[in-house]
Amino acid sequence: xxxxxxxxxxxxxxxxMQQRPTRxxxxxxxxxxxxxxxxxxxxxxxxxxxxxxAYGHGLVPVARHLQAHGxxxxxxxxxxxxxxxxxxxxxxPVLVLGGILGRQAQQxxxxxxxxxxxxxxxLRQVEEAAQALGRKAVIHLKIDTGMERIGVHSYSCxxxxxxxxxxxxxxxxxxxxHLACAxxxxxxxxxxxVERFQEACAHFTRIGAPMPIRHLANSGGVLHAPETWxxxxxxxxxxxxxxxxxxxxxxxxxxPALSLLSQVVYFKVVRAGHPVSYGATWAPAQDTRVVTIPxxxxxxxxxxxxxxxxxxxxxxxxxxxxxxxxxxxxxxLGPDGTAYNGDDVVLIGTQDGQAIRIEDVAQRAxxxxxxxxxxxxxxxxxxxxxxxxxx
Ligand SMILES: *Cc1c(COP(=O)(O)O)cnc(C)c1O
Numbered sequence: 001x002x003x004x005x006x007x008x009x010x011x012x013x014x015x016x017m018q019q020r021p022t023r024x025x026x027x028x029x030x031x032x033x034x035x036x037x038x039x040x041x042x043x044x045x046x047x048x049x050x051x052x053x054a055y056g057h058g059l060v061p062v063a064r065h066l067q068a069h070g071x072x073x074x075x076x077x078x079x080x081x082x083x084x085x086x087x088x089x090x091x092x093p094v095l096v097l098g099g100i101l102g103r104q105a106q107q108x109x110x111x112x113x114x115x116x117x118x119x120x121x122x123l124r125q126v127e128e129a130a131q132a133l134g135r136k137a138v139i140h141l142k143i144d145t146g147m148e149r150i151g152v153h154s155y156s157c158x159x160x161x162x163x164x165x166x167x168x169x170x171x172x173x174x175x176x177x178h179l180a181c182a183x184x185x186x187x188x189x190x191x192x193x194v195e196r197f198q199e200a201c202a203h204f205t206r207i208g209a210p211m212p213i214r215h216l217a218n219s220g221g222v223l224h225a226p227e228t229w230x231x232x233x234x235x236x237x238x239x240x241x242x243x244x245x246x247x248x249x250x251x252x253x254x255x256p257a258l259s260l261l262s263q264v265v266y267f268k269v270v271r272a273g274h275p276v277s278y279g280a281t282w283a284p285a286q287d288t289r290v291v292t293i294p295x296x297x298x299x300x301x302x303x304x305x306x307x308x309x310x311x312x313x314x315x316x317x318x319x320x321x322x323x324x325x326x327x328x329x330x331x332x333l334g335p336d337g338t339a340y341n342g343d344d345v346v347l348i349g350t351q352d353g354q355a356i357r358i359e360d361v362a363q364r365a366x367x368x369x370x371x372x373x374x375x376x377x378x379x380x381x382x383x384x385x386x387x388x389x390x391x
Contacts, residue, residue, distance in 0.1 A: 018381060020294075020380075020381055021262055021263035021265065021294055021342075022260075022261070022262040022263075022293075022294055022295040022299065022380055022381075023260075023261055023262075023380060023381050023382070023383050024056070024057075024058075024258060024259070024260055024261075024376060024380050024381070024382045024383065025258070025259045025261060025349075025382075025383045025384075025385060026057050026058060026061070026062070026257055026258055026382055026383070026384050026385070027257045027258075027259075027385055027386045028061075028062075028065045028257070028384055028385065028386050028387045029385075029386030029387070029388075030241055030254075030255050030256065030257040030386065031057070031062065031065060031066070031239065031240070031241075031257045032065060032066070032069045033254075033255065034238065034239050034240070034241050034254040034255070034257065035048065035066060035069055035071060035239060036069075037252050037253050037254055038222060038233070038235055038238060038239065038252055038254070041222065041251070041252045042217070042222060042226075042229045042233050043229075044229050044230070044231055044232055044233060045072035045073065045231075045232045045233075046071060046072055046073070046232070046233055046234075046235065046239075047071075047072065047073035047074065047075045047095065047215060047232055047233065047234045048062075048066050048071045048073070048074050048075070048235070048239055049074075049075045049076075049097075049218075049234055049235065049236035049239070050062060050063055050066075050074050050075065050076055050081070050085075051075070051076045051077035051078070051081060051097065051236070052077065052374040053374070053378075054240075055236060055237060055240050055370065055373045055374055056258065056300075056373040056374050056375070056376040057240060057257060057258055057373075057382070058382045058384075059076075059081060059084060059085065060084065060085070060088040060090070061382070061384050063085050063088065063090045063092070064088070064090065065384075065387065066092075067090055067091075067092050071092060072092075072093075072232065073092060073093045073094070073095060073232065074090070074092050074093070074094045074095070075094070075095045075096075075097050075234055076094060076095075076096055076097065077096070077097055077098045078096065078098055079096055079100070079104050079107055079108055079111075079113065081096075082094045082096050082108070082111060082113040083107070083111050083113075086111045086112065086113070093114060093138075094112075094113050094114060095113075095114040095115075095116065095140055095174070096108060096113050096114065096115060096116060097116055098116065098150070099116070099118060099150040100115065100116065100122065102122070102125035102128075102129070105125050105126045105128070105129035105130075105137070106129040106132065106133060108126075108129075108137070109126075109129055109130055109133050109135055109136075109137045110133060110135075114138045114139065114140060114173060114174075115137055115138065115139045115140070116139070116140055116142045116150070117139045117140070117141055117142065117160075117164065117170070118141070118142040118144075118150045118151045118152055119152055119160065120159060120160050120163055123139075123160065123163055123164055123167065123170065126139060126169075126170060127167060127168075127169040127170060130169035130170065131169050136169055136170065136171050137169060137170050137171070138170075138171045138173050139164065139170045139171065139172055139173065139174075140173055140174035140175065140176055140212070140213075140215075141157070141160060141161065141164055141172070141174070141175045141176070141212075142176060142177070142178075143157050143175060143176070143177045143196075143197060143200045144177065145177040145178075145192075145193040145194075145196035145197045145200070146180050146189060146192060146193045146196065147177075147178050147179075147180045149178065151177065151178070154177070154196040154197065154199060154200040155196075157200050157203065158203055161175075161200070161203045161204060161207070161209070162203075162207055162209075165204070165207065165209035165210075172209075172212050173212055173213060174212045174213040174214070174215060174232075175200070175201060175204075175212045175213070175214055175215075176214065176215045176216060176234075177193065177196075177197045177200075177216050178216075178218065179193055179216065179217070179218055179220060179221050179225075179228065180193070181220075182217070182218055182219075182220025182221040182223075182224060182225060182228065182244075183219070183220035183244035183245035183247075183248055184220070184245065184247060184248075185223070185224040185247070185248065185249050190220075190221070190224070190225050190228065191227075193216075194216070194225070194227050194228055197214075197216055201214055213231045213232050214230040214231045214232075215230060215231060215232040215233065215234055216228045216229075216230055216234075217229050217230070217233040217234060217235070218234055218235065218236065218244070219235045219236055219237045219238035219239075219243075219244045219248075220244045220245070220248065221233065222235050222238055222252065223238065223243075223244070223248055223249055223250070223251050223252060224248070224249060224251070236370075237369060237370055237373075238252065238254055239254075240256065240257050240258060240373070241254040241255045241256035241257050241258075242254075242256055242358050242359065242369045242373070243359060243369070244369075244370075245368075246359055246363060256348075256349075256357070256358060258348065258349075258358070258373065259346065259348055259349030259350075260295075260301075260346075260347040260348040260349065260376065260380075261344060261345065261346055261347065261349065262293050262294060262295050262344075262345045262347060263293075263294075263341075263342050263343060263344055263345060264291045264292070264293065264313070264339050264340065264341055264342065264343045264345060265292055265293070265294045265328075265341060266291060266292035266341065267289065267290075267291050267292075267339060267340065267341060268289075268290055268291075268292075269287055269288070269289055269290070270283075270284055270287070270288055270289075270290045271284075271287050272284055272285060272286045272287050272288075273285075275322070276290060276321050276322035276330050277306075277321075277322025277323045277324075277325060277329070277330055278322070278323045278325065279322075279323055280322075281306070281307060281322055281323055282307050282321045282322045284321075284332065286335055287335060288332055288333070288334055288335050289332075289333040289334065289335065289336075289337050289338070289339075290321065290330050290331065290332055290333065291313065291330070291331050291333060291339050291343075291345075292328050292329070292330055292331075293311065293328065293329055293330070293331060293345050293347075294327065294328055295327070295328070295329070295347070295380070296324055296325045296326045296327040296328050296329055297324055297325070297326055298326040298327055298379065299327075299376065299377060299379050299380050300375035300376040300377045300380070301324060301329070301347065301376075302324070302361075302365040302367070302372065302375070303323070303324045304364075304365040304366055304367070305320055305324055305329075305361070305364060305365055306320065306322065306323040306324045306329075307319075307320065307321060307322065307323070308320065308364050308365075309361065309364055309365070310356065310364075311331055311345050311346060311347050311356065312345065312346035312349075312350075312351040312352075312354050312356060313331060313333065313337075313339050313343060313344075313345050314338070314339055314343060314352075315351055315352030315353070315354055316337070316354070317354060317356075318331045318332060318333055318334075318337070319331065319332050331345070347361075348361060348372075358372055358373060
């Protein structure tokens with residue numbers, strides 16, 4: 001035991017990732033508070049969506065915290081994400097949302113992962129794997145009500161429902177569908193999808209089979225469409241305190257859990273007319289003060305923010321100038337601005353009452369908040385705070 005403690009503390013001191021001035025800080029208190037806010041709003045159990053490294057927040061630490069906070073279910077996209085959770089000792093039910101190939105079925109069952117079944121063929125493959133392992137598979141049927149991604153069409157789901165309800169090797173736990181336009185409160189698509197889903201679910205009653213757990217709502221559904229809440233909801237981005245779309249209605253009081261921070265590593269005066277960074281796309285009209293920040297597109301910080309984004313330095317909004325490089329970018333402080341090496345720089349988050357929101361970064365970069373979050377990669381160390389703070 002002694003050597004374990006020693007090696008851990010040594011790792012803390014020498015781990016180069018701990019020294020990097022750039023870091024993601026995840027507020028676990030915010031995350032738990034968001035889960036509480038969503039639960040209070042919908043009054044049904046929550047399946048927390050943790051795919052893509054928990055939207056960049058870190059799969060295992062987020063899962064641990066939500067498990068401790070009593071989350072009913074976890075959803076991930078891929079088998080590998082589910083296995084990572086099991087290896088970390090997470091024992092909350094985990095549904096793998098993505099489409100699967102027959103060869104993955106045994107792995108899913110062996111790791112006690114719930115399987116999305118979206119056709120008769122897949123049902124047979126899962127049954128075979130379950131029989132081979134001598135262990136029942138827990139499945140959720142995926143109905144396509146308008147997304148045209150995976151899932152059996154709602155207008156032809158009868159045979160799959162019948163076969164799954166009669167299956168000897170599958171436990172039919174859930175039935176679900178996915179909303180294509182719920183982030184838009186005014187889209188007529190959501191009502192149409194609800195109607196199709198209800199028709200599909202009516203088939204269980206028609207054949208006298210017990211109704212499995214029905215789940216349909218993503219974050220947009222949670223925010224805008226109570227008729228989608230049913231027996232369980234599946235929020236992803238909202239759990240992290242971010243809205244699915246700038247036009248979304250903030251009907252649930254959530255706050256962002258993630259901040260992206262760095263520090264000034266270099267200060268220089270750039271002379272009038274001397275261009276900054278690759279391609280020489282920007283040059284100051286007068287002598288100006290420029291600092292370098294050690295994070296770039298190689299970390300997932302979008303290159304589309306070149307000559308376009310802003311960061312907070314000493315409580316001021318400052319423009320990103322020149323092209324963003326793989327590992328660094330430059331910020332103009334103006335002719336009179338000051339900053340010192342080691343000064344904190346906020347790329348996403350708040351400083352002295354100023355805020356840079358993920359939604360704003362996404363809009364500037366011409367993409368959605370989801371992509372900004374999920375692209376922040378493993379090169380950036382994650383730090384967790386607020387575990388025991390107020391929810
Ligand atoms: C990603 C995903 C969600 C969560 O979507 P958000 O918009 O982040 O809430 C829910 N259900 C399925 C099937 C998904 O793939």
